[in-house]
Amino acid sequence: MLLIRPPGVYPPQGDTALLAECVRREPLDGRSRVLDLCTGTGAVALTAARTGARVTAVDLSWRAVVTAWCNSRLHRRRIRLRRGDLLAPVTGGRFELVTANPPYVPVDPQGAGAAPAAALAWDAGPDGRLVLDRICRAVAPVLAPGGSVLIVQSALADVSATLALLREGGLRASVVARRRQPFGPVMTARAALFERLGLIAPGQREEALVVVRGVRGR
Known part of the structure; x- marks a missing residue:
């Protein structure tokens, strides 16, 4: 998919593709909301919009x-865009x-200095769960009966x-997709940190990406 991506916006990568694959398996139509x-370039939103769904x-x-x-x-494609938390x-x-x-990449708890603005797209606290936990705790009430949530993350950020x-x-809730891929630039730069924290084995330079699906009962 051709996408505009200026500096400072998270580029679609393996996690984007894996999440989009799962979106395509959802039973969406013109009545679906x-x-x-964390839309970034809007790649996943566009995937959903192609089904005719009403996308925010x-x-x-x-x-x-x-x-x-x-x-x-x-x-x-018509997408309703909103800026906010x-x-x-x-x-x-x-x-x-x-x-x-x-964002799900662990950061050095001893790190000093301000991170670049673009790092907001991946930095997620010492355990990588700063944003994941907030989404998981808040998402159930916004799901319609029978509705689903799809969250992509690295296995380094505690899927359990x-x-x-x-x-x-x-x-x-269950894991519905999984893929292994080599570390990208951000993960490679922090490999020594991940080894020190015990998140990866010495010399490991790949991660497992997973998509977790949660479903609300009807």
Whole structure:
């Protein structure tokens, strides 16, 4: 898919592709309401919009929101764009599907200095769960009866915690997709940190990506 991506906006990568594959398996149609959190370039939102679903996409970054708008125009798909913190811009909304490709890369707890603005797209606290936990705890009430949430993350950020939190929220949760891939530039730069934290074996330079699906009962 051809996408505009200016500097500072998270580029579609393996996690984007894996999440999009799962979106294509969802039973969406013109009556479906879809919410894409941490939309970035809008790649996953566009995947959902191709089904005819009514899509709302949210990102904290103004640059990402503008980029997603440009890409929606490029592909002639209607997407409602909102800038804000996760679910805050859609208070009171209900959706048949919520998707999320949130930041999930662990950062050095001893790190000093300000990170570049672009790092907001991947930095997620010492355990990688700063944003994941917030989504898992808050998503159930915005799902319509029978609705689903799809969350993509690295296995380095504790998949079992994602499953547990979604289940605590009353959802049926399971891993529905998995893929191994070599570390990208950010993960490679932090490989020594991950080894020190015990997140990877010495010399390991690949990660497992997973998509977790949570389903609300009818």
